[in-house]
Amino acid sequence: NAGVTQTPKFRILKIGQSMTLQCTQDMNHNYMYWYRQDPGMGLKLIYYSVGAGITDKGEVPNGYNVSRSTTEDFPLRLELAAPSQTSVYFCASSYSISGTGFEKLFFGSGTQLSVL
Amino acid sequence: TQLLEQSPQFLSIQEGENLTVYCNSSSVFSSLQWYRQEPGEGPVLLVTVVTGGEVKKLKRLTFQFGDARKDSSLHITAAQPGDTGLYLCAGGRGNTDKLIFGTGTRLQVFP
Numbered sequence: 092n093a094g095v096t097q098t099p100k101f102r103i104l105k106i107g108q109s110m111t112l113q114c115t116q117d118m119n120h121n122y123m124y125w126y127r128q129d130p131g132m133g134l135k136l137i138y139y140s141v142g143a144g145i146t147d148k149g150e151v152p153n154g155y156n157v158s159r160s161t162t163e164d165f166p167l168r169l170e171l172a173a174p175s176q177t178s179v180y181f182c183a184s185s186y187s188i189s190g191t192g193f194e195k196l197f198f199g200s201g202t203q204l205s206v207l
Numbered sequence: 208t209q210l211l212e213q214s215p216q217f218l219s220i221q222e223g224e225n226l227t228v229y230c231n232s233s234s235v236f237s238s239l240q241w242y243r244q245e246p247g248e249g250p251v252l253l254v255t256v257v258t259g260g261e262v263k264k265l266k267r268l269t270f271q272f273g274d275a276r277k278d279s280s281l282h283i284t285a286a287q288p289g290d291t292g293l294y295l296c297a298g299g300r301g302n303t304d305k306l307i308f309g310t311g312t313r314l315q316v317f318p
Contacts, residue, residue, distance in 0.1 A: 131311070133213075134250070134297075136305050181249050181250075195255075198251070
């Protein structure tokens with residue numbers, strides 16, 4: 092099994108450009124998450140999904156959009172890139188809902204995004 | 208406001224030394240997880256503790272959840288270069304909230 096796969100690995104955007112970060116998992120997990128990681132700040136939850144067709148905002152959703160049309164895929168969309176969105180983005184999935192103590196999050200290898 | 212503060216932020220030691228990383232909060236958590244992240248990769252779960260005072264061991268790593276479930280520690284005995292990485296704690300507060308990640312401790316172990 093590949094686990095959680097993210098593409099691209101690196102990307103440089105100009106201010107105002109748009110892009111989609113792709114995420115797919117092959118573990119048949121219902122729960123999927125998008126995090127951003129900034130130096131010294133840990134991981135901040137952007138959006139999450141509890142199943143196909145259902146998404147909800149996390150701690151830092153402004154400037155991002157998501158969709159979940161299938162169990163496997165959970166793309167993250169940046170519509171008008173801003174320098175504040177320069178970060179490393181991680182997609183994750185889990186069998187159980189995060190926060191209960193019974194979940195195990197599986198992370199992708201990340202996308203390093205720079206907005207100049 | 209960062210709910211989970213980790214200390215130290217950086218730690219650089221020689222192979223064979225012992226070390227402890229702390230994860231502190233003023234909030235109570237129902238569960239506490241520790242992850243290790245290597246450069247260019249995503250975090251990987253090491254352990255989950257759910258009971259106040261609980262101690263779990265994973266080879267040379269010892270994890271403890273505070274009695275009041277507000278803090279946790281990770282102790283590494285005889286550190287090895289393979290222990291190098293970013294260590295993240297993450298607290299859960301039940302299924303209505305999602306995991307809250309700590310600020311991270313970057314560990315470098317030199318041969």
